[in-house]
Structures are given as structure tokens and as C-alpha cells.
Amino acid sequence: MNNKMREAFQKIDGGLFSSVSKADVGDAYDNMQKDGVRLMAWADPFYPDSSIPEHVKKATIKVIENGFSSHYTVPIGNMVLKQEISKKLLKYNGIKADPKRNILITPGSDSGLFYAMLPFVQNGDEIMIVDPSYPNNFQNTDILGGVIVRVPVYEENNFQLNINEFKKRLTDKTKMVVLTNPNNPTTTVYRRECLEQLRDFIVENDLILVVDQAFEMPVFDDIEMVTVAALEGMWERTLTVFSLSKGMGLSGYRVGYIVADDKIMDKLYAATVSVLGATNTAAQIGCIEAMKDDSFLEEYFKVHLERRDMVYNLLKDVPGIVVHKSESGFLSWINVSKLGSSQEIVDYLIKEAKVAVNIGEPYGLQGEGYIRIVHGVLGSTDDLRGCIEDIKKALTKLAYSKGYKGV
Ligand SMILES: Cc1ncc(COP(=O)(O)O)c(C=O)c1O
Known part of the structure; x- marks a missing residue:
């Protein structure tokens, strides 16, 4: 059966018939959790x-109780939700x-x-x-028959974009740039000057941008979050x-x-029903309420900031590793290359600290030697502290055993 599939699918590893150890497929994580490993x-x-805001919960339950939830929403989406999103786009994204x-x-x-x-x-x-x-981004390109052109970002440059890395990879086959902003796994928020250079490169070479x-x-520390689609010249060639x-x-x-320009959106709208179908009705109604009253975000962001600081402060002095102060979201990206490969460190942490974190490789070639910790996942900040302290102890022990004693 495999050889009947698209080449890209033949290579994909996952699902019930393989021994994958990723959190999103297979049962490796369930088994680890039974063993007391924290995910x-x-x-x-x-x-x-159960962290759902009360008013979102109520609105969702109401639409289930009044029976409307069993019906389709038009495939392109609930109009009231889109109106709320449009207000947010103007206020937050400048679109x-x-x-x-x-x-x-x-x-x-x-x-x-x-x-x-x-x-x-x-x-x-x-x-x-x-x-990384x-x-x-990589898998979608592969599945669609595109050629992946990796544009590296480096720790020495705080993982920011360097436009020369794009320029030197440009050919007459280049069609699109795909950007994750802020980036996952590095949490980097791309700065305006980098994005303006990218904009010039994209416009000059008639490329498309997916962000x-x-x-x-x-986003933390008052770093500016720039939506590239809002930069001059980008609206008509950007899908965000x-x-x-x-x-x-x-x-x-x-x-x-x-979010995209009419000409692109016309095509997307036309094909939505045959490719995506409609998004869940009750979920969209709940999301309308979340967007109308987003006051719950203040506390939500506060918790993520506290956690970001806690993880950074606990791990920054562990010898042999480099911890980056996260600029956004709820991830930490850590260079462990002096202590071992990322797979070795992840396996070690499962055994020694009873904590499962991500290996760096799925995020790209630059991910080798890094691990990703999702410090936003645990419900309790105290539990998070416990996990990070265990990681700290385990990594310090490993570093000492390898002769690293200072920062
Ligand atoms: C960078 C990035 N984009 C998109 C997604 C997809 O999220 P969702 O499908 O829940 O919107 C994720 C989820 O991990 C992500 O990390």
C-alpha cells in the first residue's frame, strides 16, 4: 500500500503501525504518563x-442546549465571529x-x-x-510537491532573520516564503527592521508570503509584534x-x-467546502464570546510571563546549557549540545527527571542539540516549578559528570 502513496506520505512516520514517540501520535506518551512521567x-x-473562561463555557453550553450546535455553519465561517475578528485585526494587527x-x-x-x-x-x-x-512548514511543503529551501537562523543572532540568508538561496523557482512569527520553537518575535527587509525581498522578487x-x-517585554501583512506592499501577496x-x-x-486579499480569498472561499468543510458551530459561538470579552487574557498572559521568568531564572545558571529568555508564548528553547544530542538529553530527562520534553530535530536541521520545553502546558505553576527544579537537578548532574562546572 505504501508505494501507492504520494512520495511525501511514504516517508511520513507515525500512527498505529509505527513506534513513534511523539506526543501527538501513538501511545508512547500515555505509557510514559502511567509511569509517572510529566508531559x-x-x-x-x-x-x-478546566481553564475555560466562564462566559465562553456558558455560550457554548447554550448553543448545545438550544440545539443549534448540531447544524452546519456556512463553511467560510460565522459572520458574527468574523466581525469580531475584523475588529481585533484592526486593533491588534493594523489590518x-x-x-x-x-x-x-x-x-x-x-x-x-x-x-x-x-x-x-x-x-x-x-x-x-x-x-528552525x-x-x-516543512511537511506541508513536502506533501504539496514543493522543494524545501531551509533558511537558517542562528543563536548568535538571537534567532532573528538575516536577509542575506534568503538572498543567497533565491532562484527562478522560488515561489513562497513561509514564516512562523513569533517563531516556534525559538519564541523569537521578528523585529520590524528584519521584516521590512524581508518585505522588500518578497516584493522585488514577486514572491508569496504565508505567515x-x-x-x-x-509577547513579552514590550517587544513590538509586527504583522507583515500590514506592511506596505504586502497585503496583496500575504496569507496570514x-x-x-x-x-x-x-x-x-x-x-x-x-486573512488575505479578496483575489486570494475568492479562491479559498470557493474551495473551502470541498477541502476543509465547516468549522464546528458551537466552538465558533464560544469563540465569539471570547473575542467580545477578552478580559480573561490579562490573567492568562500574566501567568505565562511569570512562568517564562521562573523557567529562565531556574535554568539560566545550569552549566553547559544555554537558555533563551522566551520572547513570546509558553515555550523554552534550550541549547544542550555540550551535554549530548537532543535525543540523548530527552531520554535522559525522562529517566532522571521524569519529565518529557521535545527533541529539537523536528523543527529543522538547526534544531539538533536543542530541546523544547512547553512550560505553559501544566495546569499548576507549582507543579511546573517542581518539574523545572527536577530538570535543573538532572542537567546539573549531567553537566558536572561531563566536567562543566561554571556557566
Ligand atoms: C506555530 C504553530 N502554528 C500552528 C499551530 C496549530 O495550532 P491550532 O491548529 O491549534 O490552531 C501550532 C500548534 O502547535 C503551532 O505551534
Whole structure:
């Protein structure tokens, strides 16, 4: 059966018939949890706590009770939700989007990201992808028949974009740039000057940009979050993918949205029903309330900031590793290369600290030697402290055994 599949699918490792150890497929994590291992490799805020805002919960229950939830919403999305999103886009992203013409609701932003790339990527088109970044960027390109062109970002440059790295990889086959901003796993928020250089490069070379802004909130330390679609010249060539999963803690609602110019959106709207179908009705109604009254975000962001600081302060002096103060979201990206490969460190932490974190490789070639800790996943900040202290103890022990005693 395998050889009947698209080449890209033949290579994919996962599912019931393989021995994958990823959090999102297989039962390896369930088995680890039974063994007392704490899961910090799952970018789902406060999982599995009941952290849903009360008014969102009520609105969702109401639509279930009045029976409306068993019906479709039009595939392109609930108009009231799109109106609320349009207000948010103007206020937060500096984008003027017509709810009727420029916004498409998607079942989460993973499907949105794939759908945004789908109309454009085919037959050997070269797609520039920042490395490291979200694994789906690479896999989507592969599935669609594009050629992955990795554009590295480096720790020495705080993982910021360097436009020369794009320029030297440009060919007449380059079609698209895919950007995760803020980046997952590094949490880097790309600075305005880098993004303006990228804009010039994209416009000059008539490229398309897909930007995934799933992690646009929260951003820390007053760093400016620039939405590239709002930069002059970018609106007509940018598809921006958003999500309510990370920034509002509503991952299970499966609501995301794509924002694009009319000409692109016409095509997306036309094909939505046959590719994505409609997003869940009750979830969209709940999300309307979350967007109308988002006062719960203040506390939500505060917790993530406290956690960011706690993890950084606890781990920064562990010898032999480099911890980056996260600029956004709820992840920590740590260079452990002096202590071992990322797989070795992850295996070691499972045994020694009873904590499961992510290996760096799925995020790109630059991910080797790094681990990703999802410090937003645990429900309790005290439990988080316990996990991080255990990680600290384990890594310090390992560092000492390898002769690292100072920072
Ligand atoms: C960068 C990034 N984009 C998109 C997604 C997809 O999120 P969702 O489908 O829940 O909107 C994720 C989830 O981990 C992510 O990390």
C-alpha cells in the first residue's frame, strides 16, 4: 500500500503501525504518563485543567442546549465571529479586513496553514522556510510537491532573520516564503527592521508570503509584534494564519482563521467546502464570546510571563546549557549540545527527571542539540516549578559528570 502513496506520505512516520514517540501520535506518551512521567512536550496551555473562561463555557453550553450546535455553519465561517475578528485585526494587527471578503474561519490553524499553502505550492516550487521553525512548514511543503529551501537562523543572532540568508538561496523557482512569527520553537518575535527587509525581498522578487501567527499573543517585554501583512506592499501577496488555540487558550475549540486579499480569498472561499468543510458551530459561538470579552487574557498572559521568568531564572545558571529568555508564548528553547544530542538529553530527562520534553530535530536541521520545553502546558505553576527544579537537578548532574562546572 505504501508505494501507492504520494512520495511525501511514504516517508511520513507515525500512527498505529509505527513506534513513534511523539506526543501527538501513538501511545508512547500515555505509557510514559502511567509511569509517572510529566508531559511538557505538548503545546496546549494548562492541559488538562478546566481553564475555560466562564462566559465562553456558558455560550457554548447554550448553543448545545438550544440545539443549534448540531447544524452546519456556512463553511467560510460565522459572520458574527468574523466581525469580531475584523475588529481585533484592526486593533491588534493594523489590518483592515472586510469580514465578508477577507476572513476565512478554519478548523484550527494547522488546517489553515496547509490550506493557505495549497493553492500555490506544486511541482518543484521552491519554498523558503526558516530553520528552525514549526515542523508543519516543512511537511506541508513536502506533501504539496514543493522543494524545501531551509533558511537558517542562528543563536548568535538571537534567532532573528538575516536577509542575506534568503538572498543567497533565491532562484527562478522560488515561489513562497513561509514564516512562523513569533517563531516556534525559538519564541523569537521578528523585529520590524528584519521584516521590512524581508518585505522588500518578497516584493522585488514577486514572491508569496504565508505567515503563521498562532503565537502572536502573548509577547513579552514590550517587544513590538509586527504583522507583515500590514506592511506596505504586502497585503496583496500575504496569507496570514491565526489561531485561538495558544493566544486565548482555546486549543480544543479548533478555531483558527486565514486573512488575505479578496483575489486570494475568492479562491479559498470557493474551495473551502470541498477541502476543509465547516468549522464546528458551537466552538465558533464560544469563540465569539471570547473575542467580545477578552478580559480573561490579562490573567492568562500574566501567568505565562511569570512562568517564562521562573523557567529562565531556574535554568539560566545550569552549566553547559544555554537558555533563551522566551520572547513570546509558553515555550523554552534550550541549547544542550555540550551535554549530548537532543535525543540523548530527552531520554535522559525522562529517566532522571521524569519529565518529557521535545527533541529539537523536528523543527529543522538547526534544531539538533536543542530541546523544547512547553512550560505553559501544566495546569499548576507549582507543579511546573517542581518539574523545572527536577530538570535543573538532572542537567546539573549531567553537566558536572561531563566536567562543566561554571556557566
Ligand atoms: C506555530 C504553530 N502554528 C500552528 C499551530 C496549530 O495550532 P491550532 O491548529 O491549534 O490552531 C501550532 C500548534 O502547535 C503551532 O505551534
